[in-house]
Structures are given as structure tokens and as C-alpha cells.
Amino acid sequence: MSAKVHNVGILAMELYFPSQYVDQVDLEKFDEVGTGKYTIGLGQSKMGFCSDREDINSICMTALHRLIEKNDINLHDIGRLEVGTETIIDKSKSVKTFLMTLFAKEGATDIEGIDSTNACYGGTAALFNAINWVESSSWDGRKAIVVAGDIAVYGKGPARPTGGAGAVAMLIGPDAPLVFDCGVRASYMTHAYDFYKPDLASEFPYVDGKLSIKCYLSALDNCYNLFCKKMRKENPDFKGLLSLDGMLFHSPYCKLVQKSLGRVCFNDFLNASSAEREKQFPGLSQFNNHKREETYFDRDLEKAFLTYSEKLFNEKTKPSLHVARNVGNMYTPSLYGGLVSYLVSKSPDQLIGKKFALFSYGSGLASTMYSINICKDMSVGSKLERLINSLNETVGMLNKRQCVEPQVFSDLMDVRTQNYHTAPYEPSGPTDVLFPGTYYLVRIDEQRRRTYERKL
Numbered sequence: 001m002s003a004k005v006h007n008v009g010i011l012a013m014e015l016y017f018p019s020q021y022v023d024q025v026d027l028e029k030f031d032e033v034g035t036g037k038y039t040i041g042l043g044q045s046k047m048g049f050c051s052d053r054e055d056i057n058s059i060c061m062t063a064l065h066r067l068i069e070k071n072d073i074n075l076h077d078i079g080r081l082e083v084g085t086e087t088i089i090d091k092s093k094s095v096k097t098f099l100m101t102l103f104a105k106e107g108a109t110d111i112e113g114i115d116s117t118n119a120c121y122g123g124t125a126a127l128f129n130a131i132n133w134v135e136s137s138s139w140d141g142r143k144a145i146v147v148a149g150d151i152a153v154y155g156k157g158p159a160r161p162t163g164g165a166g167a168v169a170m171l172i173g174p175d176a177p178l179v180f181d182c183g184v185r186a187s188y189m190t191h192a193y194d195f196y197k198p199d200l201a202s203e204f205p206y207v208d209g210k211l212s213i214k215c216y217l218s219a220l221d222n223c224y225n226l227f228c229k230k231m232r233k234e235n236p237d238f239k240g241l242l243s244l245d246g247m248l249f250h251s252p253y254c255k256l257v258q259k260s261l262g263r264v265c266f267n268d269f270l271n272a273s274s275a276e277r278e279k280q281f282p283g284l285s286q287f288n289n290h291k292r293e294e295t296y297f298d299r300d301l302e303k304a305f306l307t308y309s310e311k312l313f314n315e316k317t318k319p320s321l322h323v324a325r326n327v328g329n330m331y332t333p334s335l336y337g338g339l340v341s342y343l344v345s346k347s348p349d350q351l352i353g354k355k356f357a358l359f360s361y362g363s364g365l366a367s368t369m370y371s372i373n374i375c376k377d378m379s380v381g382s383k384l385e386r387l388i389n390s391l392n393e394t395v396g397m398l399n400k401r402q403c404v405e406p407q408v409f410s411d412l413m414d415v416r417t418q419n420y421h422t423a424p425y426e427p428s429g430p431t432d433v434l435f436p437g438t439y440y441l442v443r444i445d446e447q448r449r450r451t452y453e454r455k456l
């Protein structure tokens with residue numbers, strides 16, 4: 001199978017988020033921080049979380065099963081299954097092998113792919129592996145599935161309100177409605193101790209909050225400038241943000257994403273000639289001599305470019321933040337929750353022919369900016385419509401979740417923490433609150449083998 005394939009990308013998508021959340025207004029009161037710190041300062045509204053009934057295997061299985069069921073996928077038509085996660089419950093056995101239980105039941109075992117891990121970037125690495133496989137000489141004509149999932153929990157303290165949980169599953173193949181641009185991915189990878197999980201006995205990361213923000217913004221600067229350079233090679237008229245219909249970001253919390261769009265504008269400002277600056281960036285000349293690397297926490301500059309970019313943000317980025325604002329940081333699926341939000345914010349007609357850039361960031365650090373086009377080919381129109389209808393149904397489930405008091409959330413977090421390494425173990429979290437179709441943990445035996453069931 002070496003024939004050239006066209007329009008490789010996302011054919012179908014499913015998102016899973018937990019059925020319970022804590023309201024950030026309630027959490028502000030509970031944590032005794034200033035009113036508005038989480039809701040305005042971080043830009044978050046609700047935070048999804050899992051009790052000890054769910055783990056990384058179960059949430060990925062839930063998203064995968066939904067994708068297969070809703071799209072009536074023939075499991076023998078899948079030749080690759082990739083997983084991206086940073087939620088590690090086993091140092092050897094991959095989440096992918098657990099997901100194989102679904103396939104093996106049908107006798108489908110000839111399936112390549114394994115887990116990819118680097119903080120919030122693993123989902124993107126898994127996605128690139130799948131795209132690359134379909135475009136390669138190894139491809140055998142079947143489709144790929146990518147699953148990215150995480151349970152993002154922090155210890156008590158300032159990082160806790162930036163948690164979340166979820167999983168995304170994506171069907172990858174040729175003739176897709178969401179097509180990946182070739183040859184313009186721009187990566188920035190380097191070493192940093194901004195957020196990492198060296199304590200294997202704990203579910204919580206070590207976080208240097210300020211450094212993580214600096215690393216994120218510096219990775220964005222590097223990826224955006226390289227991405228623009230590569231795009232201009234393909235199309236000399238490419239004008240960065242102004243040539244894009246949407247700009248989507250990994251969202252640790254929504255305020256950082258809004259600041260990031262301001263940062264993109266600052267980069268466009270620095271790259272502009274003085275004549276262009278006067279025309280396109282009136283009133284910002286006091287920043288003419290500012291240097292990227294000295295401005296990550298420059299309040300005046302941040303404020304000026306936040307104001308400058310407000311309209312662009314509302315148009316190109318804000319529609320992508322619905323899931324992030326209401327679920328929180330899902331880590332690897334965060335950017336793809338952004339894609340889902342962006343897609344459901346528009347009708348298929350409004351989306352046809354649109355181009356948007358996506359910025360993926362994983363601490364430690366690994367980052368890439370890449371772009372997706374919504375295929376203009378009318379023959380994929382019905383696929384796009386089906387994809388959006390299905391996602392609309394999923395996103396609608398945000399309103400069917402149960403709000404719990406911060407004390408209940410905090411107690412459930414304590415149960416997770418205390419029992420993180422307990423075996424044998426029977427979870428105590430309720431199953432009645434789970435959405436139908438959710439997989440849940442039934443027990444961990446003496447050999448630390450996990451057993452699951454699916455809620456009907």
C-alpha cells in the first residue's frame with residue numbers, strides 16, 4: 001500500500017469529561033482566597049474531577065468505546081492505536097495494552113502503537129505518530145485511533161484549582177474533514193524543571209508555577225516564529241495570526257491562553273517593519289525596543305497587548321475555551337478539548353475552508369505549533385457535519401454534570417491520595433453519578449491487577 005494518500009487528518013472525535021465538578025466560585029470561598037482569583041485571575045469556571053472509581057485506563061476506555069460506538073467503527077479496520085498520557089499507574093504496562101481488551105474481544109490484535117509520555121504533550125506526539133504512519137510507506141490502508149487522557153490533580157495549594165480530567169479519542173485517516181498541513185510543524189524542545197513528577201509514590205507533580213508560565217510563553221514565542229517562517233516558505237503572503245481563522249492553545253487555565261494570544265500579537269509587532277508597526281499597532285511604540293526574553297512578566301506590555309488583541313481573541317481563540325473553562329486542565333487532551341470547543345462554536349458551513357493553528361505544550365519541555373485546514377472538498381461535507389453533530393451532543397453533557405461542594409471534592413481527593421498505592425483495594429467512589437457508558441474501577445487485587453466494568 002504505497003499509493004499517495006490525500007487529506008490525512010481527523011475523521012471523527014469523541015471527548016470524555018467526568019460527571020462531577022466543583023464550582024470555582026465555591027472553591028475560592030473554601031480555599032479562603034480573594035473573590036475572583038480563580039474565576040477572573042485564572043479565568044476558570046468549573047473543574048471536573050474523578051473519584052477513586054476512575055483511573056487512566058477507565059477514562060481512556062470510556063472515550064475510545066464512545067468513539068467506536070458512535071461511529072460504528074469496524075475494529076478490523078484499525079491498524080494503529082496510539083495513547084498519549086502523563087497519568088502513569090504502571091511503569092511497564094501501557095494504557096494501550098489495556099485498551100486492546102476491546103479489540104481483542106473481536107479478534108483484532110494486529111494493531112501497532114504504544115503510549116507516549118511527556119506532560120501535556122503526549123497526546124500530540126501520539127497524534128503525530130498516527131498521522132505519520134498513514135502518510136508513510138508502512139501504512140497498510142487501515143485507519144488509526146489516537147487516545148489522549150489524564151487525571152490532572154494537584155496537592156492542596158495554589159495549583160489545585162488548575163486541575164481537571166478527561167480523555168479524547170480521534171479517528172485518523174485519509175480524506176478527512178480536518179486536514180493536517182504538511183511540512184510546517186514547528187517544535188521547540190528543551191530541558192526545564194517547570195513541572196515534573198519524580199515522586200512515583202504520589203499522583204501529584206512538583207510545580208514551579210512561575211517558571212512553568214515563563215517556559216510556556218517562551219515555547220510559544222519559539223514555535224510561533226518558526227511556524228510563521230515555515231508557512232511563509234509555502235506561501236510568501238502568510239501574515240501570521242491575521243492569515244489564520246483560529247488560534248488554539250493548550251490551556252492550563254484560560255487566562256494564560258488569553259495572555260498567549262496577546263503574546264502572539266507582541267511577536268507580530270516585533271517582526272513588523274516600523275511602517276507596519278505604525279499602521280497595524282498604533283499607540284504601542286513604547287515597546288519598540290523590548291526584547292522577547294525580558295518581557296515574560298512585564299505587566300505594562302502584557303496589559304497593552306491584552307487590550308490590543310481583545311477583538312482577535314474573541315474571534316480566533318475564545319470559542320476554543322468552552323471545555324477548558326468548564327472542565328479545567330485535562331493535560332494531554334486539553335488542546336483537543338480546545339479543538340472540540342472551536343468546532344462546536346460554528347456551523348459546518350462556517351467552518352469549510354478555515355485554517356487554524358494549534359499550540360501544544362508539555363512541561364519539561366516539549367512543544368509544537370501546527371495547523372489544520374477544514375477541507376473544502378464538498379465530498380467530506382457530510383463527514384464534517386456528522387463529526388460536529390456528534391461533538392455537540394458530547395459538549396451538551398457538560399450541563400448534565402453534578403456540582404459537588406468543595407468539601408466533598410477535597411475529601412474525594414484525600415481518598416485518592418491516601419490509597420494511591422494501596423493493594424488490594426476496592427474503590428469507594430459512587431457509581432450512580434457516572435454517565436451511562438462510563439468504565440469504572442471495580443477492584444485492584446493483591447497482584448495489583450485492575451478490574452473494570454462499564455456502567456449501563
Ligand code: ACO
Pocket residue numbers: 033034035036037038040041042120158159160161162195207208209210212213216251252253256329363
Ligand atoms: N481577583 C482577580 N484576580 C486575582 C485575585 C482576585 N481576588 N487574586 C489574584 N488574582 C490574579 C493574580 O493577579 C494573577 O493574575 P496574573 O497571572 O495576571 O498575575 C492570577 O490571579 C493568579 O494569581 P497568582 O497569585 O499569580 O497565582 P498563584 O501563584 O497562587 O498560582 C499558578 C497560579 C502559578 C498558575 C498556579 O495555579 C500553578 O502553579 N498552576 C499549575 C501550573 C500551570 O498550570 N502552569 C502553566 C503551564 S504548565 C501546565 O500546563 C501544567
